[in-house]
Structure formats: structure tokens, C-alpha cells
Amino acid sequence: MSVKSAVRVLQIFELLSNHPDGLTVKEIARGLSLPQSSTFNLVVTLFEEGYLQQDPLKRYKLGAKLIQIGTAAMDSMDISSQGVPYLKQLMDGVQETVFMAMLSDDQLVYIAKIDNNRSIRTTAQPGSRKPLYCTGLGKAFLAFLPEKERSRLLDRIQFVRFTRNTITDREQLEGQLTYFTELGYAIDDEENEEGLFCLAAPVFGADGVIKAAISTAGPKDRMLKRKAVIAKQLLHTAEKITESIGGHAKPPEQREDV
Incomplete structure (x- = not known):
């Protein structure tokens, strides 16, 4: 049985992997047809843990921590x-x-x-x-x-x-x-x-x-x-x-x- 929040995290990673210039929270929520509030919480958590990075325009991109995991x-x-x-x-x-x-x-x-x-x-x-x-x-x-x-x-x-x-x-x-x-x-x-x-x-x-x-x-x-x-x-x-x-x-x- 899949866990909804875990599935959404994976969907965020997959979406951002196709957008190297990054996406805002609103764009991520729209792209995945998810509520913006819950998307915001997931994105912020991933950012704080190093799995996402944020640019000056508040667009989120895949973070350096994923490089370590991918390399491993x-x-x-x-x-x-x-x-x-x-x-x-x-x-x-x-x-x-x-x-x-x-x-x-x-x-x-x-x-x-x-x-x-x-x-x-x-x-x-x-x-x-x-x-x-x-x-x-x-x-x-x-x-x-x-x-x-x-x-x-x-x-x-x-x-x-x-x-x-x-x-x-x-x-x-x-x-x-x-x-x-x-x-x-x-x-x-x-x-x-x-x-x-x-x-x-x-x-x-x-x-x-x-x-x-x-x-x-x-x-x-x-x-x-x-x-x-x-x-x-x-x-x-x-x-x-x-x-x-x-x-x-x-x-x-x-x-x-x-």
C-alpha cells in the first residue's frame, strides 16, 4: 500500500527533474494537480532537508543531497x-x-x-x-x-x-x-x-x-x-x-x- 505523502514527494522530484530552471510552489501544485497548501509544506520540508534548493525568484530545483544519493x-x-x-x-x-x-x-x-x-x-x-x-x-x-x-x-x-x-x-x-x-x-x-x-x-x-x-x-x-x-x-x-x-x-x- 502506497503512502500518499511519499508518492507526492516522488512526484515532485520527477516533475522538477524535467524543469532544470525550477518551478514555484504554485507551478508545482498546478503541475501535479495538488492543493497548494500541502504542496508548500512538502516543498519547504524538502528544501530544509537539502533535497531541494531555491533561487532568488523563489523557484525550487533539485538539491545537492540528491546528487549524493544518485551517485551512491x-x-x-x-x-x-x-x-x-x-x-x-x-x-x-x-x-x-x-x-x-x-x-x-x-x-x-x-x-x-x-x-x-x-x-x-x-x-x-x-x-x-x-x-x-x-x-x-x-x-x-x-x-x-x-x-x-x-x-x-x-x-x-x-x-x-x-x-x-x-x-x-x-x-x-x-x-x-x-x-x-x-x-x-x-x-x-x-x-x-x-x-x-x-x-x-x-x-x-x-x-x-x-x-x-x-x-x-x-x-x-x-x-x-x-x-x-x-x-x-x-x-x-x-x-x-x-x-x-x-x-x-x-x-x-x-x-x-x-
Whole structure:
């Protein structure tokens, strides 16, 4: 069921996208056949939040905040479309479920999942969100992000225990992240879901900053038996996806400068 106010906001964006010189509130209301009073309230709210801008003639145009959102969406689609063929190859090679995820605010959002015919049940699905501190993909971001961004995210974490293995101590987590940086990939040892063991590696953009992470996940016993082989294929795939989007890994000593 659609929400009327949300639909109207989207209609305003679409209308203004066709009028780069901007429209007044009256023109927006007339163009969408909406009451001027309610249109005014929506437009002012969008303006105050940075989604619209206003010129000296009180005409409203699309705002800078939408550029950030659009850029993030383009990055997501580009990385996903570029990465999926490599993820399929990885799944064929390791015979385990493969994921790709991106950072969304202070959480992880899954953008791709390639199932194997012996996939285990998991709550992770494309579009779903999970915490950073207790997932392999999330810890890959925390391990390979620039130092300032990592600290900002760690400051915002509210540790919740999901399993008996969930790390709920910041100092312990930071020690683990240092190890993962040296290792080249992150590990989730049944920390978010019982029985699920995960290895995750970073995908870097053209600026040398992590843009996405990929992982392989499966039952712990099965994953541990082939951990070295899986890790090698995972890192190779992450490198291939990085190359495909024109990216490169920035040396750790330079990451705090970003």
C-alpha cells in the first residue's frame, strides 16, 4: 500500500527533474494537480532537508543531497553489475553461498547473493541490512576503511549479542580488525548466526577506498576444511572486481588521509 505523502514527494522530484530552471510552489501544485497548501509544506520540508534548493525568484530545483544519493545508487548498480559474473565464478569454485554488500550509513546492506545448490539457510538477502561488528562483510569495511571513518563508525556501535560468539567489546573488536587488515580478509565465526562461518574481502574504488565487500559463507565445519583454498579464491575475486571498476587498494599507511 502506497503512502500518499511519499508518492507526492516522488512526484515532485520527477516533475522538477524535467524543469532544470525550477518551478514555484504554485507551478508545482498546478503541475501535479495538488492543493497548494500541502504542496508548500512538502516543498519547504524538502528544501530544509537539502533535497531541494531555491533561487532568488523563489523557484525550487533539485538539491545537492540528491546528487549524493544518485551517485551512491549508480555506484551500487555499477559494482553489482560488474561484480556478479565474478561472484558466479567464485560460487562455482568454492561451492558455497557468495554475497556482495555495501555500506549504508552505519550498517551493511546486501546488494547481491549467489546461491549454491547446498546453500545453508540464512537471513541475509539482497536489500537486507545487518550490523558491521558481527558480520564478515561488516568487519571487512571496518578493517579496510580509512582510520577516521572507522573510528566514527565504531563510536556509533551499540553492541548486541546475537550468538555466544558475538564480540561485544570494542577493544577486542579493534584487535581483531588489525589482524584482518594484515590478513587481507575478515572472518565471521558464528557471530551473527549460529553455524554460519564467513570469509569476506574488500573491493576498492578508483580512489583506493573500499567501496564494497564480498564474502563466502557456509557451515563452519565445511568452511574450515577448505579455508585456505576459499580465502585464496575470495581474494582473487575481490581483486578482479576491483580491477573491473578501475579501482586499486590504497596502502594502509595512506588510508587515514582520506
